[in-house]
Amino acid sequence: MDRRSFFRNTSAGILGVGMVSNLSLFPGTAIGAPQKSKVISVCNERAISSRNVCDEKETALMLENALMALTGKKKPKQIWTALGVLPNDVVAVKLNCNGAAYPLYTHPELVKALCASLSSVIPPNNIILYERYGSELEKAGFKVNKSDSGIRVIGIDGGMGFNPDQGLTRIVTDTCTKLINLCSLKVHDETEFITTLFLKNHIGSLIPDNMRKCHGNIDILAEINARPGIKNKTVLNLCDGLRATFKPGTPWFWCGILASRDTVAAEYTALQIINKKRNEEGAAELPIPSYMRKAETEFALGTCNPERIDLKNVSL
Numbered sequence: 001m002d003r004r005s006f007f008r009n010t011s012a013g014i015l016g017v018g019m020v021s022n023l024s025l026f027p028g029t030a031i032g033a034p035q036k037s038k039v040i041s042v043c044n045e046r047a048i049s050s051r052n053v054c055d056e057k058e059t060a061l062m063l064e065n066a067l068m069a070l071t072g073k074k075k076p077k078q079i080w081t082a083l084g085v086l087p088n089d090v091v092a093v094k095l096n097c098n099g100a101a102y103p104l105y106t107h108p109e110l111v112k113a114l115c116a117s118l119s120s121v122i123p124p125n126n127i128i129l130y131e132r133y134g135s136e137l138e139k140a141g142f143k144v145n146k147s148d149s150g151i152r153v154i155g156i157d158g159g160m161g162f163n164p165d166q167g168l169t170r171i172v173t174d175t176c177t178k179l180i181n182l183c184s185l186k187v188h189d190e191t192e193f194i195t196t197l198f199l200k201n202h203i204g205s206l207i208p209d210n211m212r213k214c215h216g217n218i219d220i221l222a223e224i225n226a227r228p229g230i231k232n233k234t235v236l237n238l239c240d241g242l243r244a245t246f247k248p249g250t251p252w253f254w255c256g257i258l259a260s261r262d263t264v265a266a267e268y269t270a271l272q273i274i275n276k277k278r279n280e281e282g283a284a285e286l287p288i289p290s291y292m293r294k295a296e297t298e299f300a301l302g303t304c305n306p307e308r309i310d311l312k313n314v315s316l
Contacts (some may be wrong), residue, residue, distance in 0.1 A: 001150045036310035037262035037303055039269045040069045044316035045255045048107075048242045052253075056316075059242070065314050066238075066259040067117065070283070077120040083235055083261075084122045085178075092128040092176035096184040096201055096240070097140035104184050105140035106240050110257065114238070115151065116284035127151040130171050132204040132211075134158055163209060166227045167189050172205050173229035181234055181263065185241035185270055187248055187286070193218055194289045195274065198267045199225050221291040226299035237266040246277040264295045264302030265309045 008063035042065050047058040049200045068074055071082040093114070095106040110127065125148055131137050134155030145153045154160065156169040163173035172179060183201040193200055193214075199221040203211050206224065214220050225231060245251050254273065260266035268288070275285045288304060295301040303309065 030245075037260065037265035038070060038310045038312070039258060039260040039262070039265050040312050040314065041256060041258055041269065041273070042066045042069070042316065043254070043256035044312040045253075046316070047298050048253060048255055050253065052243050054107050054109035054110065054242060056109050059109045060116065060218045061316060062257055063110065063113045063117060065316065066257055069312055069314060070259050070261070076117045080118055080121050084131050085118070087122055088126075089122055089148065089178050090126045090128065090176045091118075091122065091178045091180065092130055093180045093182055093203060094172050094201055095129055095131050095137070095140070095142070095182055096186075096196070096204075097131045097136040097142070098196075098204060104186050104243060104245060104251070106184060107242055108141045108184055110238075110240055110242070111142075114180075114182075124151045125149060128171055128176060129153045130169070130204075131157060132156055132208070156205070157208065163229065166229050167207050167210055168205050168227060168229050169207075172233070176233065177234040178235050179230065180236045180238065182238045182240065183260040183270075184211070185239055185244035185254060185258075185273065187245050187250075187274060189248055193221075194286050195217065195267075195271060196237065199272050199291060199295060202230055205230065219290065219291045219294050222299050224299065225295060225301055234263065236261060237263050239266060239270050241270070244274070244277075246274050246281065247283060250284075251276060262302035262309075264292060264304050266302075267292055268304040268306070269309065269311060 042062045044058055044062045046053050046055060047062055057291040065080045071079050073082050097105045128268045129142060134157060137144055137153055137155055142153045161170045163170050164172050181198050181201055183198050186196040188194060188196045202224050203214055237260050241256045243251055244254045256264055258270055278285060292304050296304050
């Protein structure tokens with residue numbers, strides 16, 4: 001079955017994710033909260049070729065290992081139950097199919113693996129894969145599907161409307177009960193946004209007319225992610241680093257993924273991975289952007305303090 005047929009017709013691959021209190025994700029903010037935010041890094045050179053062709057089995061193995069390490073559970077149903085998945089949840093997954101800085105899209109093989117892992121929890125039509133525009137989804141290999149059969153794949157320009165109070169698509173504020181942020185490991189411009197990671201990914205959840213307001217006001221990225229529809233529903237952050245960029249327009253195959261419940265810890269870790277590659281290539285390190293620090297200090301979205309991050313590296 002090709003990619004488009006899978007996303008249009010499959011009823012076996014099911015994506016779901018559970019909701020847990022965001023307070024428990026940020027160290028020290030809740031009774032019983034972990035002392036450090038866990039971030040899992042899994043690399044597997046067999047997962048992708050130098051021609052950007054993913055191996056589905058190896059990609060699925062990466063995701064499986066990342067989720068097991070994150071939750072301490074071994075079976076898919078146990079994993080997602082540990083994340084709070086309920087059978088009646090509606091899960092929205094914010095993909096990254098915007099090639100404005102560089103045509104680096106969420107790999108459908110990774111999304112397929114995610115869907116298959118969660119197939120023990122919720123029905124396929126309760127899954128919504130979304131991006132700004134349907135045309136972006138199609139270009140990245142995802143077939144738009146608004147029907148009541150199979151996984152829904154929707155551009156926010158597709159007519160579901162917007163919540164005026166939060167300035168976000170109703171997919172996030174009204175339709176879904178849980179949210180996954182699936183970004184790409186990508187440098188944006190080295191001057192303004194620095195990178196295109198978790199915090200910037202939700203520009204694609206805004207009312208289109210508001211998207212351009214982020215330019216010249218980068219700290220708004222922290223505030224966007226603190227809006228209730230995002231902050232209170234986000235239960236998992238995944239970064240597709242199978243193919244990445246360490247400088248604008250300069251790709252490299254990191255051959256890895258990141259997984260965390262802490263948005264800011266995941267963002268910080270992704271930046272360090274990029275900087276490690278830049279050091280190897282003789283490029284200057286990228287600074288921690290102001291919006292990342294603001295996400296921690298003003299909005300309690302997580303931590304970018306390395307002493308409060310528990311990073312586990314897994315090589316396959």
